[in-house]
Amino acid sequence: MPKVLISDKMDPQAAQIFRDRGVEVDEITGLKPEELIKIIGDYDGLAIRSSTTVTKEILDAATNLKVIGRAGIGVDNVDIPYASSRGVVVMNTPFGNSITTAEHAIALMFAVARQLPEADASTQAGKWEKNRFMGVELTGKTLGLIGAGNIGSIVASRALGLKMKVVAFDPFLTPERAIEMGVEKVDLDTLLARADFITLHTPLTDQTRNILSRENLAKTKKGVRIVNCARGGLIDEAALKEGLESGHIAGAALDVFAVEPAKENALFGTPNLVCTPHLGASTKEAQVNVALQVAEQLSDYLMTGGVTNALNMPSLSAEEAPKLKPYMALAEKLGSLVGQLAQDDLDNIAVEVEGAAAELNIKPITGAVLAGFMRRYSDTVNMVNAPYLAKERGLDVREVRHAQEGAYQTLVRITVNTSEGTRSVAGTLFGNANPRLVEIFGISLEAELEGDMLYIVNEDAPGFIGRVGTTLGEAGLNIGTFHLGRRSAGGEAILLLTIDSAIPQPVLDTISKLPGVKRAKALKF
Numbered sequence: 001m002p003k004v005l006i007s008d009k010m011d012p013q014a015a016q017i018f019r020d021r022g023v024e025v026d027e028i029t030g031l032k033p034e035e036l037i038k039i040i041g042d043y044d045g046l047a048i049r050s051s052t053t054v055t056k057e058i059l060d061a062a063t064n065l066k067v068i069g070r071a072g073i074g075v076d077n078v079d080i081p082y083a084s085s086r087g088v089v090v091m092n093t094p095f096g097n098s099i100t101t102a103e104h105a106i107a108l109m110f111a112v113a114r115q116l117p118e119a120d121a122s123t124q125a126g127k128w129e130k131n132r133f134m135g136v137e138l139t140g141k142t143l144g145l146i147g148a149g150n151i152g153s154i155v156a157s158r159a160l161g162l163k164m165k166v167v168a169f170d171p172f173l174t175p176e177r178a179i180e181m182g183v184e185k186v187d188l189d190t191l192l193a194r195a196d197f198i199t200l201h202t203p204l205t206d207q208t209r210n211i212l213s214r215e216n217l218a219k220t221k222k223g224v225r226i227v228n229c230a231r232g233g234l235i236d237e238a239a240l241k242e243g244l245e246s247g248h249i250a251g252a253a254l255d256v257f258a259v260e261p262a263k264e265n266a267l268f269g270t271p272n273l274v275c276t277p278h279l280g281a282s283t284k285e286a287q288v289n290v291a292l293q294v295a296e297q298l299s300d301y302l303m304t305g306g307v308t309n310a311l312n313m314p315s316l317s318a319e320e321a322p323k324l325k326p327y328m329a330l331a332e333k334l335g336s337l338v339g340q341l342a343q344d345d346l347d348n349i350a351v352e353v354e355g356a357a358a359e360l361n362i363k364p365i366t367g368a369v370l371a372g373f374m375r376r377y378s379d380t381v382n383m384v385n386a387p388y389l390a391k392e393r394g395l396d397v398r399e400v401r402h403a404q405e406g407a408y409q410t411l412v413r414i415t416v417n418t419s420e421g422t423r424s425v426a427g428t429l430f431g432n433a434n435p436r437l438v439e440i441f442g443i444s445l446e447a448e449l450e451g452d453m454l455y456i457v458n459e460d461a462p463g464f465i466g467r468v469g470t471t472l473g474e475a476g477l478n479i480g481t482f483h484l485g486r487r488s489a490g491g492e493a494i495l496l497l498t499i500d501s502a503i504p505q506p507v508l509d510t511i512s513k514l515p516g517v518k519r520a521k522a523l524k525f
Helices: 013-020 033-042 056-061 080-085 098-114 116-124 150-161 175-181 188-194 214-218 237-246 284-304 321-341 362-377 386-392 464-474 505-512
Strands: 003-006 024-027 045-048 067-070 089-092 142-146 165-169 197-200 224-228 249-254 273-275 348-355 396-402 410-418 421-430 434-440 443-447 452-459 479-486 492-499 517-524
Touching (some): 003 013, 003 033, 013 024, 013 284, 033 056, 045 284, 067 284, 098 116, 098 150, 098 197, 098 224, 098 249, 098 284, 142 150, 142 188, 150 165, 165 175, 165 188, 214 237, 237 249, 321 410, 321 434, 321 517, 362 410, 386 396, 434 492, 443 492, 505 517
Parallel strands (some): 003 045, 045 067, 142 165, 142 197, 197 224, 224 249, 249 273, 348 396
Antiparallel strands (some): 348 410, 410 421, 421 434, 434 443, 452 492, 452 517
């Protein structure tokens, strides 16, 4: 009988679900890391919330652990790469608290609009400062959504019900999806200039970190009010404090902070600031929902091998897994390549399989492509929920099978339409196991997609490769592998290099200015 440890406080119905499904369960909460290390080796599954941090040391001690289930969205407290290397599946419950978080954002919007916390404190202190608290109405105001995914779309729906106008900035929001939501799609600068209220609903990634930077906060309308129930680190907290003190920002409400638990923060005590201790998911309904979901998901995996909402494994049956695993690795890398190179807001993507790949279940392959393609924009996307998220954003996904073999015994091709025309990348498996890129944008080029890479589009000319190598060498960067392809002699060429370490931006800028370079971009796999 599989055995699961619930190490964080959860609704008691979760433990009962495990028992009903034939899984032995222990509920031991409040464990210190050293205490968890001593006992984790006895368990096949671990159910957590945010209190337990699953580190490399804990995973090393978890000799029997097969699956970790996080009751909630964020998995910052799990070392996912190391868990993957140990063969441990990591699951979350990405949609269990969406409504709760959206409602909290709306509540904070009301609170900051009407100065409710300050008015409450003043009144209960025996004062009657009716003229001090002059609020604003939400009706007729413009709400700017930064992030229009699952939670953002719920906030938009509620705001429209309050007769607000809604504009949204989201790289994946298509015009069709915007119309369906009843919002206007805009760029970030337009949103900052027009919004009376701004709410954030995006994960914390390299692209979104400090998205409300000092520079962007300065672009906002005077008197703007800002609400963040998403992730700490999306707002420059020092710049926000200055904006509140100067009066440029009329109010702000934060449920999340750059450092949590936020027992000390320079923002505390700033006028017109409302703070809550990461309560976005803190309702009875949400706590029950995520607890039940994580118990069901772990039970399914341990008893039947079913995989749902896994962050490091696709949804597939035990029979399909051995055959599909290398194809999904290839598909995810190709999707990631397209996602990193795409310069447009894409509204369609085609996944084509040829030869041996056409005989397999294409859904996990497509899920892997979408997971790779969208990962740069979302820290909760996985091979299970990627198709759902793509549909939610209006991304048209096509699957095409070609039973006949082409130049390769098996092939996966990803095609997208861009402002520059149709673009595709293709890959195959060497030895039926090793993913390999074989074509990029119509140019034959064989490469492994691994680690830190440098992608260059250039004019084919003598001496170019030497200049690139010299530039990297002078910067102390070592080339691991070198791959080159061209359309014709003297025509457009592509250079793909594996670098032993990440490429600093100044070095990338220098390479971009080399004679003949059309585009240079750092890639990460």
